[in-house]
Amino acid sequence: MARFEIALYAASVDKPKANLRFADSLGLSYPILSDPGKQSARAYGVLRIGMFAQRKTFVIDRDGLIAHVVTKVSVNTAGEDLVRLLDELGVPKN
Numbered sequence: 001m002a003r004f005e006i007a008l009y010a011a012s013v014d015k016p017k018a019n020l021r022f023a024d025s026l027g028l029s030y031p032i033l034s035d036p037g038k039q040s041a042r043a044y045g046v047l048r049i050g051m052f053a054q055r056k057t058f059v060i061d062r063d064g065l066i067a068h069v070v071t072k073v074s075v076n077t078a079g080e081d082l083v084r085l086l087d088e089l090g091v092p093k094n
Contacts, residue, residue: 005062009031010030010031010032011033011040012034012035013035013041014034015034019034020032035053038051038053041053056071056073057081058070059089068089070085
């Protein structure tokens with residue numbers, strides 16, 4: 001039986017202190033990675049004109065390959081949408 005591991009991260013082009021304050025204000029249990037130089041945002045193709053990052057969800061497999069991209073992310077349903085997607089991808093629930 002295959003073993004699955006899930007790690008959840010958010011990423012932002014904001015500076016680390018701003019991301020920490022935002023994560024604390026929401027009580028997040030996962031980190032927000034900071035990309036103020038915008039190199040990762042460019043590499044993932046999410047940097048918009050005006051230098052803001054688009055909201056997208058990337059599911060990356062254990063080999064480091066992008067297994068799925070959600071291009072339309074709703075801030076109101078992102079968690080539920082991710083659970084549904086992982087179920088569709090066959091990731092077992094713990």
